[in-house]
């Protein structure tokens with residue numbers, strides 16, 4: 001059985017405690033790997049290595065750093081099939097999705113920031129004839145990067161790429177539910193010639209290994225993606241230590257459909273934004289609001305097409321929805337379906353565990369589920385479910401749907417479907433979300449600021465925002 005190892009100071013190491021815990025394949029329920037149960041001592045070793053490596057990495061010419069990061073991207077591309085398979089087995093997602101989305105995006109992240117850092121320039125401000133101000137940005141030092149299980153290598157690289165490109169050294173922790181591709185990634189870093197200690201990967205539990213990264217006094221910035229409850233805990237630890245903090249948290253995103261939309265496009269993409277990756281994407285549009293004249297037609301067609309989605313073995317290329325990430329998560333999702341019925345919801349399709357059979361007989365599969373008849377303010381419509389469950393509600397006016405859309409504590413993303421450009425602009429300006437998609441969903445340009453308002457997070461990732469986060473700003477004013 002594979003024993004995952006920590007990557008510290010350029011080499012693979014067992015955890016100090018020599019203790020491991022099980023890694024389960026969610027499609028089969030079988031234990032298939034062992035994960036280091038790392039603790040503060042492992043983290044301390046990683047931070048020591050990162051501190052030591054910082055001097056030479058941060059002063060290495062940016063072009064040279066860029067070459068190494070591009071080399072890592074090349075190696076991800078070379079191992080594309082192997083990484084996609086590993087991601088699918090670890091997470092339960094369809095291997096096809098991992099091939100088309102997760103792994104290509106991981107190499108794109110490395111390449112994007114390898115290139116962006118070359119163009120990341122200082123600003124200068126000429127104050128009439130009296131002074132010149134120039135602003136420098138230097139790497140913050142050791143950065144802690146903590147990522148979740150839903151898009152494992154995609155979100156892991158989305159953090160470490162800008163950190164490394166900025167000249168920081170890194171101690172990173174992938175989710176303990178999906179550590180495999182980060183483990184494989186450590187070997188690619190060694191092969192690419194990433195100097196020892198520049199990136200260190202610690203595996204283990206969030207409350208132990210993750211918490212130790214956040215608490216370590218020599219980790220100067222924390223970039224975290226995960227749940228809002230965990231984000232609060234991390235902020236409570238890091239804020240009094242005055243660490244830089246970037247928090248990408250949960251969402252309960254509205255998908256607003258006006259009667260004048262391009263119906264075919266709205267239906268097809270809404271199906272994706274509801275059920276891609278089993279609904280386990282923070283940007284999924286889990287609350288669908290449809291303007292009354294279109295409501296019945298939309299619901300009928302949406303349910304018809306939902307019923308056609310195949311839930312099955314993630315390794316089968318025809319599968320549209322694979323397994324949920326764990327048994328605990330599957331039970332949480334099903335408990336929300338139960339809650340929805342007690343809140344007066346009517347399940348139009350789905351609502352149950354799927355027994356796939358064969359090698360997946362003990363896997364954690366859930367039917368794509370569509371619920372109607374709920375009020376916008378019930379718990380089902382306020383709390384993040386993070387699974388293949390959507391609700392559909394009618395609305396009559398713009399003001400009404402804005403009130404519904406903005407009624408949750410979250411503010412990550414929103415989708416708006418209309419052919420009326422003025423309305424798209426008007427609604428976009430009033431929805432309290434950090435990311436708005438008009439007539440599309442998850443259409444990404446890596447230069448754009450990415451992140452949430454309200455309890456969906458603090459700070460923005462992507463483009464210059466990420467490079468600014470991992471650097472300290474200094475202004476120099478020269479009086480002429």
Ligand SMILES: NC(=O)c1ccc[n+]([C@@H]2O[C@H](COP(=O)([O-])OP(=O)(O)OC[C@H]3O[C@@H](n4cnc5c(N)ncnc54)[C@H](O)[C@@H]3O)[C@@H](O)[C@H]2O)c1
Pocket residue numbers: 146147148149150155173174175176204205206207209210211212214225226227228230231233234248249250251281282384386412452456457
């Ligand atoms: N906004 C975004 O970009 C975004 C992207 C993906 C996922 N998410 C959110 O992530 C959640 C699902 O992911 P999850 O269940 O892995 O989240 P989680 O908060 O349970 O875990 C995320 C990571 O934090 C670690 N962790 C847990 N407790 C910790 C602690 N006390 N200190 C330090 N690290 C700790 C975990 O080990 C894991 O690596 C959902 O709420 C989803 O919306 C948000």
Ligand SMILES: O=C/C=C/C=C(\O)C(=O)O
Pocket residue numbers: 150151155158280281282283444450
């Ligand atoms: O589940 C959350 C998805 C996050 C996606 C991104 O961070 C991105 O596309 O850059």
